[in-house]
Amino acid sequence: MRDGIGQGFVARVGRGGGSAKGVKMACLTNLFRSSALLAASIVAATASARADDLNDYPTSARAEYVFACMKANGETQELLQKCSCSIDVIASIIPYERYVTTETILSMSQVTGPIGSEFRSTEQAKLAVQDFRRAQAEAEVRCF
Numbered sequence: 001m002r003d004g005i006g007q008g009f010v011a012r013v014g015r016g017g018g019s020a021k022g023v024k025m026a027c028l029t030n031l032f033r034s035s036a037l038l039a040a041s042i043v044a045a046t047a048s049a050r051a052d053d054l055n056d057y058p059t060s061a062r063a064e065y066v067f068a069c070m071k072a073n074g075e076t077q078e079l080l081q082k083c084s085c086s087i088d089v090i091a092s093i094i095p096y097e098r099y100v101t102t103e104t105i106l107s108m109s110q111v112t113g114p115i116g117s118e119f120r121s122t123e124q125a126k127l128a129v130q131d132f133r134r135a136q137a138e139a140e141v142r143c144f
Contacts (some may be wrong), residue, residue: 085143093135102132
């Protein structure tokens with residue numbers, strides 16, 4: 001019996017003493033403690049999983065986005081907050097791997113000739129950019 005869990009039950013039943021009511025109370029107490037520990041564990045695991053999902057973007061990627069956002073919109077403290085909020089919203093919608101893919105597509109689509117055309121014309125590229133634009137629009141609504 002670790003951490004005192006079940007000691008009341010052992011004190012009443014394990015030594016041959018105690019009434020049926022005492023045994024029931026000890027069982028209910030143990031059940032309640034076990035349920036509370038299980039619930040706390042589930043909440044902690046869920047919060048950790050959400051944090052991991054939200055934080056799959058490296059700091060450097062977030063910083064690059066914020067710098068580019070501020071260059072495009074103005075370099076003020078207010079915009080620093082808004083641009084930081086924006087990448088947080090995007091990170092909550094699009095996994096980092098998909099973000100990198102989209103960033104590559106947008107960069108390569110600016111190249112002229114057949115190579116750039118591949119990045120502009122494929123259905124996969126169009127869908128990736130479309131998803132990214134939706135995430136940016138959501139970020140704009142929430143942050144700006």
